[in-house]
Amino acid sequence: QVQLVESGGGLVQPGGSLRLSCAASRSIFRIYAMGWYRQAPGKQRELVATITSGDSTNYADSVKGRFTISRDNAKNTVYLQMNSLKPEDTAVYYCNVVAAIQEPWGQGTQVTVSS
Numbered sequence: 001q002v003q004l005v006e007s008g009g010g011l012v013q014p015g016g017s018l019r020l021s022c023a024a025s026r027s028i029f030r031i032y033a034m035g036w037y038r039q040a041p042g043k044q045r046e047l048v049a050t051i052t053s054g055d056s057t058n059y060a061d062s063v064k065g066r067f068t069i070s071r072d073n074a075k076n077t078v079y080l081q082m083n084s085l086k087p088e089d090t091a092v093y094y095c096n097v098v099a100a101i102q103e104p105w106g107q108g109t110q111v112t113v114s115s
Contacts, residue, residue, distance in 0.1 A: 002028055002103045004095055009109030012085055020080040020109055022095030029053070029073050033098040036069060036080045038091035039108075049080060050098050062088070085113045 003025035012018055020036070028034075033052040039045040049069040050058045057069055066085075071078040078095055092108040 002026055004103055004106040006093060006095055006106050006109040009093060009111045011112045011114065013115050014086060014113055016085050016113070017081070017083045018085065018111060020082065020093055020111075022078045022080075022106075024076040024078075027073065027076050028097065028103075029071050029076065029078065034069075034071060034078045035096060035098040036067075036078070037094045037096060038089075038111075039094070040088075040091040043091075045094070047098065051078065082111070085111075087113045089113050 005023045006020060008018060008020040010018060030053055033050055035047050035050045037045050037047050048060045048063050049067055051069045051071055059067060066083050068081040090111060090113050092110050094105055094108040096102045096105060
């Protein structure tokens with residue numbers, strides 16, 4: 001199993017930016033598509049951004065044009081650059097493989113967008 005550790009969350013004002021990081025305990029990025037997910041209070045976890053092993057990216061409509069997913073295979077790390085943040089982006093953010101069988105979920109990183 002792979003350990004996934006998310007970091008970089010925090011409190012930010014609307015319109016602000018954050019960069020999230022997800023470090024994996026071993027190399028999986030060359031094989032699997034990786035995704036950033038989020039879960040807001042009282043809501044189901046949703047996939048917001050995906051990057052494939054071939055570096056193709058895809059985004060949920062709610063974040064398209066504002067979020068950018070990227071990765072560094074040498075560091076076993078995937079990133080999520082979040083710009084123009086909105087209060088509705090408030091959630092715990094997680095990373096995981098985008099596959100039928102996923103790795104154990106990490107603790108996530110809290111993102112709170114509030115004035």
